[in-house]
Amino acid sequence: MTEIPLFLKSLISVSGLSGYEAPVADLIKERWRPFVDEISLSRVGSLHGLKRGTGKSPRPSLMVATHMDAIGMQVSQLVDGFLHIAPVGGIDVRVLPGAEVTVHASRSNEELPGVVVLPPARFLPESAGDKILIEHLLVDTGLLPREVTKKVCIGDLVSFANPPLELAGDVLSGHTVDNRASIAALTICLEELQNKPHVWDLWAVATVQEETTYLGAYTSSFALRPQMAIVVDGTFAKGPGANGWQTSAMGKGVGLCIGPNMHPFLHKKLKELADRLEIPWFLDVSLGDSGTDAFAVQVTAEGIPTALVEFPIRYMHTPVESVSLKDIQRVGRLLAEFVTSLEEDFFETIVWE
Numbered sequence: 001m002t003e004i005p006l007f008l009k010s011l012i013s014v015s016g017l018s019g020y021e022a023p024v025a026d027l028i029k030e031r032w033r034p035f036v037d038e039i040s041l042s043r044v045g046s047l048h049g050l051k052r053g054t055g056k057s058p059r060p061s062l063m064v065a066t067h068m069d070a071i072g073m074q075v076s077q078l079v080d081g082f083l084h085i086a087p088v089g090g091i092d093v094r095v096l097p098g099a100e101v102t103v104h105a106s107r108s109n110e111e112l113p114g115v116v117v118l119p120p121a122r123f124l125p126e127s128a129g130d131k132i133l134i135e136h137l138l139v140d141t142g143l144l145p146r147e148v149t150k151k152v153c154i155g156d157l158v159s160f161a162n163p164p165l166e167l168a169g170d171v172l173s174g175h176t177v178d179n180r181a182s183i184a185a186l187t188i189c190l191e192e193l194q195n196k197p198h199v200w201d202l203w204a205v206a207t208v209q210e211e212t213t214y215l216g217a218y219t220s221s222f223a224l225r226p227q228m229a230i231v232v233d234g235t236f237a238k239g240p241g242a243n244g245w246q247t248s249a250m251g252k253g254v255g256l257c258i259g260p261n262m263h264p265f266l267h268k269k270l271k272e273l274a275d276r277l278e279i280p281w282f283l284d285v286s287l288g289d290s291g292t293d294a295f296a297v298q299v300t301a302e303g304i305p306t307a308l309v310e311f312p313i314r315y316m317h318t319p320v321e322s323v324s325l326k327d328i329q330r331v332g333r334l335l336a337e338f339v340t341s342l343e344e345d346f347f348e349t350i351v352w353e
């Protein structure tokens with residue numbers, strides 16, 4: 001069995017900012033290779049692993065899609081040896097000052113350690129007030145200005161560098177838990193399926209660019225044309241100051257999303273299955289586009305019945321996103337059981353209700 005904390009930590013420690021996923025794709029590919037019959041990269045860099053079912057050909061297929069890209073930063077300007085940065089994806093700028101980062105210096109092909117800094121408040125324009133704006137943030141690498149210009153250029157990537165940390169209570173905290181924790185869950189699913197025959201084909205997919213454009217979700221759905229899809233992603237966990245209806249308790253089970261982005265029949269089937277397996281679950285209401293790959297998958301081609309399975313993350317889009325490892329284990333198990341539960345004619349039984 002995969003040691004989830006260990007594997008998740010290794011996934012987090014490899015870079016793969018949105019649009020630049022190759023390093024993490026390599027790692028996932030090696031991990032999935034023994035569990036699937038075929039594995040390849042799509043034209044835009046998403047990873048497609050095919051685990052063939054036992055049904056007669058042509059077999060229906062289920063795609064389980066997890067995005068592998070991460071939020072981060074990109075160098076926008078070099079000023080006196082300091083780097084100005086722009087966000088890659090929806091980064092929470094308020095927590096950036098003090099962050100440890102890696103500057104992926106393209107001129108020298110080096111990974112430079114750096115820290116994100118904010119000039120003292122008294123030197124910032126009065127109009128800045130108490131707000132932290134990305135325009136005021138800088139990355140300090142400690143290098144002299146001429147060394148910086150020799151090594152770094154505009155557009156170079158800057159990723160978080162803080163190592164993941166195991167907190168008490170089975171919680172892992174670190175950057176990029178969104179969405180490498182889903183990759184870990186899908187890996188658990190693939191592992192479980194080694195001893196469980198299934199009739200349908202399974203496409204295990206790690207998509208690119210969820211945080212920025214949905215590129216991977218659109219293109220993989222179109223290329224693979226699965227009969228149905230399940231997307232796995234994080235949702236907002238309850239915590240201090242975050243207790244509204246849009247938040248869910250961490251460590252208490254699997255999130256089953258409901259709303260116009262989800263196929264009601266698939267949602268119902270997942271609920272029934274979770275009940276049968278005594279996997280705790282909670283409802284997560286999404287009012288429209290869920291803001292995940294599930295949207296892109298649902299609207300591809302003639303429309304693909306899609307469900308969204310979630311796990312709560314605390315401190316979303318910060319360098320200390322936190323997740324309950326128990327929830328990840330549960331998501332993996334639910335996915336595997338769903339795949340094995342699919343009978344040959346399941347697709348014909350689907351109704352929109």
Ligand SMILES: [Zn+2]
Binds near residue numbers: 067178179210233
């Ligand atoms: Zn995500």
